[in-house]
Amino acid sequence: MLDISIVIIAKNEASDIAECIKSARTISNDIVVTDTGSIDCTTRIAKECGAHVVNATWINYGVARNVGAAMAKHDWIIALDADERITPDLAEAIRRIDCDDPDLAFGFERKNYFRKKRIRFGDWGHDIVYRLYNRTCSKWQNVPVHEILQGDNLVKRKIQGRLLHYTVASMHEYTNKIARYAFLSAGKYMEQKRRPNFFKKIFSAPVNFMACYFLRLGFLDGKEGFIIAVYTAWYSYLKYHYFSEMYKKTHDLNLGRALSKSIVSR
Numbered sequence: 001m002l003d004i005s006i007v008i009i010a011k012n013e014a015s016d017i018a019e020c021i022k023s024a025r026t027i028s029n030d031i032v033v034t035d036t037g038s039i040d041c042t043t044r045i046a047k048e049c050g051a052h053v054v055n056a057t058w059i060n061y062g063v064a065r066n067v068g069a070a071m072a073k074h075d076w077i078i079a080l081d082a083d084e085r086i087t088p089d090l091a092e093a094i095r096r097i098d099c100d101d102p103d104l105a106f107g108f109e110r111k112n113y114f115r116k117k118r119i120r121f122g123d124w125g126h127d128i129v130y131r132l133y134n135r136t137c138s139k140w141q142n143v144p145v146h147e148i149l150q151g152d153n154l155v156k157r158k159i160q161g162r163l164l165h166y167t168v169a170s171m172h173e174y175t176n177k178i179a180r181y182a183f184l185s186a187g188k189y190m191e192q193k194r195r196p197n198f199f200k201k202i203f204s205a206p207v208n209f210m211a212c213y214f215l216r217l218g219f220l221d222g223k224e225g226f227i228i229a230v231y232t233a234w235y236s237y238l239k240y241h242y243f244s245e246m247y248k249k250t251h252d253l254n255l256g257r258a259l260s261k262s263i264v265s266r
Helices: 017-024 042-048 061-070 088-095 171-191 198-215 218-265
Strands: 004-010 031-035 052-055 076-081 084-086 104-114 128-134 155-168
Touching: 004 017, 004 042, 004 061, 017 031, 017 042, 017 076, 017 084, 031 042, 031 061, 042 052, 061 076, 076 084, 088 104, 088 155, 104 218, 128 155, 155 171, 171 218, 198 218
Parallel strands: 004 031, 004 076, 031 052, 104 155
Antiparallel strands: 076 128, 084 155, 104 128
16 A cells, blocks of 8 residues: 555635544545634644644645645645545555556546535536645646646546545535636636637536536436536636636736836836
């Protein structure tokens, strides 16, 4: 079995952190919780559960994961969110890994839950995440959101087992999460120096709804499948809306600076 450390990123996760750490202990005794500014009792609970807590200034998800990985005892890292759980079958699959090539990253299925209901179709029903990696060869992207592992010779390999993801506890939380992710995605597009696309802003929402609800059979998940498809469409519209607003403000600001320099130089 590989010598593995678990790195969990958290902020105000008092309701989830104990169960996450409990599941992580089936794999490793070296558990690092990277806390990015909790104002509840997340850090206290994590310490009581035996985790090493690292306090980090929030920059983005990728940086938070890398900060935690740097504080771990072992080079092999499993990256978790506080609302995720390692299942017994995943723990067993990880124990059976007999290859220690540091360029490998291991992935597995993630089963997503809407409140207490398992989602089997739509965008959430076909989810594979690559979370077991060697920090000497792989790092998380330094991007605002939707970070992925990067490495010069990174090779991805899927293993058996499932990670459980209790992603929606309430509609209020889900609504705030979608808005936050949309804003962060818009910031990511700005960093990538993209330009707004009118057609994506208008048509991405209905296209994503149709794909999630019909093409990927989201309707088979009942009302939860419909809600997820609607929120997927809303997220798509919102991120392009935020992106357009950010781009316009930056463009207007740069234009104003250019005019000011032109006037001063005369």
